[in-house]
Amino acid sequence: MRAYLPAYELIVPRTLADALALLRDEPGVWRPLAGGTDLMVLLEAGKLEHKRFFSVARLTELRGIEESVEHVTAGALTTYTDVRRSRLLSREFPMLAQAASETGGLAIQNRGTLGGNIANASPAADSPPAMLAYGAEVELVSAGGARWVEYADFHTGYKQMLMRADELISRIRLTRPRAGARHFYRKVGTRRAQAISKVCMAALAERDADGALAEVRIALGSVAPVVVRCRHAEDALRGRRADEQLTKRALEELANDIAPIDDIRSTARYRLRVAENLLKEFLSTLA
Amino acid sequence: MPEESGKITINCTVNGEAVTLKAFPLARLLDVLREELRLTGTKEGCGEGECGACSVIMDGELVNSCLVPFAQVEGATIKTIEGVADGEQLHAVQRTMIERGGAQCGICTPGMVLAAVSLLERTPRPTEAEIREALAGNLCRCTGYTKIFDAVVRACEK
Numbered sequence: 315m316r317a318y319l320p321a322y323e324l325i326v327p328r329t330l331a332d333a334l335a336l337l338r339d340e341p342g343v344w345r346p347l348a349g350g351t352d353l354m355v356l357l358e359a360g361k362l363e364h365k366r367f368f369s370v371a372r373l374t375e376l377r378g379i380e381e382s383v384e385h386v387t388a389g390a391l392t393t394y395t396d397v398r399r400s401r402l403l404s405r406e407f408p409m410l411a412q413a414a415s416e417t418g419g420l421a422i423q424n425r426g427t428l429g430g431n432i433a434n435a436s437p438a439a440d441s442p443p444a445m446l447a448y449g450a451e452v453e454l455v456s457a458g459g460a461r462w463v464e465y466a467d468f469h470t471g472y473k474q475m476l477m478r479a480d481e482l483i484s485r486i487r488l489t490r491p492r493a494g495a496r497h498f499y500r501k502v503g504t505r506r507a508q509a510i511s512k513v514c515m516a517a518l519a520e521r522d523a524d525g526a527l528a529e530v531r532i533a534l535g536s537v538a539p540v541v542v543r544c545r546h547a548e549d550a551l552r553g554r555r556a557d558e559q560l561t562k563r564a565l566e567e568l569a570n571d572i573a574p575i576d577d578i579r580s581t582a583r584y585r586l587r588v589a590e591n592l593l594k595e596f597l598s599t600l601a
Numbered sequence: 602m603p604e605e606s607g608k609i610t611i612n613c614t615v616n617g618e619a620v621t622l623k624a625f626p627l628a629r630l631l632d633v634l635r636e637e638l639r640l641t642g643t644k645e646g647c648g649e650g651e652c653g654a655c656s657v658i659m660d661g662e663l664v665n666s667c668l669v670p671f672a673q674v675e676g677a678t679i680k681t682i683e684g685v686a687d688g689e690q691l692h693a694v695q696r697t698m699i700e701r702g703g704a705q706c707g708i709c710t711p712g713m714v715l716a717a718v719s720l721l722e723r724t725p726r727p728t729e730a731e732i733r734e735a736l737a738g739n740l741c742r743c744t745g746y747t748k749i750f751d752a753v754v755r756a757c758e759k
Contacts, residue, residue: 419738
């Protein structure tokens with residue numbers, strides 16, 4: 315435990331309004347702490363540079379899972395365990411439930427939150443690819459109001475976000491897939507638990523009556539500075555029927571969507587190859 | 602002392618007992634349990650939420666106490682390894698862990714027991730796959746895990 319604890323503050327605003335007032339009155343001074351599964355790791359390594367935090371963990375306004383005809387919306391404080399225990403999310407968004415079950419271990423899943431996962435902005439995070447594949451939007455609230463942002467546009471660079479200093483992530487809205495949609499999620503890592511991914515793919519395909527791909531969303535983690543939607547590959551696939559020729563084209567386009575690097579977990583070459591294999595595997599389920 | 606002025610005071614329940622504790626707001630629950638309450642059964646293995654040696658049950662859920670900041674413990678109900686046995690009566694998992702030889706150095710054992718207890722609280726008759734998943738966040742460097750899983754399976758049979 316390397317941090318000098320007297321230098322840190324963690325206050326507990328009683329309501330969301332109190333928290334937002336704090337952010338309005340002192341923007342940039344206070345940062346939120348939810349489950350602590352990322353920030354406490356930095357603290358213990360002596361790498362938590364920011365010193366003043368406020369706990370959002372008990373703000374009930376940030377909890378809850380709601381459904382409408384087109385969407386299911388989860389509060390930012392939804393934990394991975396909440397995701398897994400939600401019949402609604404597990405049934406209609408199985409990739410998100412699978413991602414949640416492959417994040418850390420149970421003790422992490424009980425504390426880590428979707429909002430915290432987004433705000434931590436790791437390109438190797440497990441749930442964001444699934445959220446991208448489900449067309450997620452993120453709601454940001456401030457003392458001045460609320461706005462929705464396409465999650466696919468939210469991360470503008472490594473650990474960069476379209477979020478102001480006076481804003482908090484409050485909800486994540488997912489688009490309910492058509493019945494009969496294909497969901498494909500695979501996290502490739504060293505172990506089945508407690509592992510950060512080398513490559514992670516979430517893909518969704520909805521087909522027309524004649525079998526053509528009406529909608530396809532492919533998202534990858536750990537192959538770029540942010541979690542990415544594979545727009546080039548998707549454009550090559552949309553409107554067409556899955557076959558060997560199409561798979562070949564999509565694989566060629568995939569290289570334009572990702573920028574894998576060598577790092578402590580894997581190499582660019584391995585990541586490219588595995589990303590291609592995962593795309594191939596996904597497309598083979600559609601044939 | 603100037604350093605003391607940053608500390609906060611909270612109330613919570615540990616192993617059934619109401620306690621009032623004073624520590625820095627970002628102090629780890631792990632350290633508060635060990636140093637303020639002298640409950641040293643909870644161990645530090647990695648200090649980063651990867652090994653599970655520090656596991657406790659907080660508000661009914663298994664958590665890594667090395668990742669829980671003290672300021673979030675206000676009003677919480679916590680169970681540590683010291684609270685698993687019922688007086689002199691060992692929990693079934695503790696009994697079978699001894700019987701099956703599920704501990705060597707013992708550092709992972711408190712966390713393993715808590716993870717198993719947490720599982721059995723929700724799933725009284727888990728499958729082996731469920732046991733393995735429930736304990737997947739607890740690392741052991743000595744036993745090779747099989748006797749630990751055996752012990753949990755046996756505890757359910759009792």
